[in-house]
Ligand SMILES: [Fe+2]
């Protein structure tokens with residue numbers, strides 16, 4: 001690593017920020033931007049070391065990637081342009097340092113495209129160039145940012161239900177972000193480590209919130225859910241979500257004893273107006289395996305589980321026109337209660353369904 005080049009770059013960055021009248025008036029912004037620039041430089045360094053890039057150039061690119069923050073960005077257009085502006089400010093400095101023009105172009109290209117993927121000059125989009133934007137994105141997911149985001153969203157002032165909603169949608173978003181493509185494998189590893197940490201944090205927060213308003217149920221071991229032909233392989237369990245009127249649930253694959261998956265089923269623990277219409281049990285058998293009463297057999301295994309939860313009865317519902325399902329309910333020993341209307345606010349109504357046959361199974 002060329003410490004002399006890096007030291008000169010640090011001085012240039014600090015002097016540029018210090019000379020800025022805009023940052024003078026916004027000192028919190030100045031401090032943040034300088035600290036962020038150092039962090040991006042350090043992340044770029046880690047990626048460069050792992051990928052065999054020139055480490056000094058990666059650090060320099062990281063330090064200078066946001067140098068245009070010395071200028072006021074009055075509009076969103078200005079802000080979108082700050083990668084290209086930063087490259088324009090960096091270029092004469094880098095040339096003066098005596099960095100070869102090939103490397104100057106590499107560094108400037110990476111800086112230029114880091115905001116909106118566009119440069120104002122022709123150059124090759126190399127993994128080195130992508131490292132600038134990758135390091136910038138990775139820095140968005142550092143520990144301190146969790147606190148900042150919660151504070152920014154006034155998390156502490158939210159109701160418990162809003163907190164739960166916020167946490168659930170954050171986890172969903174983070175899980176999507178986690179699979180984002182980055183320029184190098186090293187960047188992707190760092191990115192996924194950061195995202196996993198975030199997801200873990202929010203999962204813990206979710207568990208804490210779940211424990212703040214109810215006693216979550218204990219899910220039982222399900223290894224005994226098998227007969228002579230099939231077994232139920234647990235996919236996942238899910239605690240109640242009172243906001244959506246969802247009860248705690250088990251989700252299974254229905255498998256032949258050899259392990260081949262032939263369908264799915266689930267069991268919801270407890271009763272409410274939703275289970276009366278949607279049932280405590282849902283299931284589906286893959287087309288090739290229908291006609292073997294596998295659904296009724298899976299239901300019987302689920303009854304065993306329901307009894308462990310001390311449920312006195314279960315509801316299973318089906319579309320009145322779905323004759324195989326009607327057959328399954330009868331075969332499994334259901335007592336027909338009625339044809340019930342599906343309320344307009346039920347998800348099934350939105351799917352175009354209007355009525356269901358309701359069967360009761362005493363345990
Ligand atoms: Fe930026």
Ligand SMILES: [Fe+2]
Nearest residue numbers: 036065066136
């Ligand atoms: Fe940045």
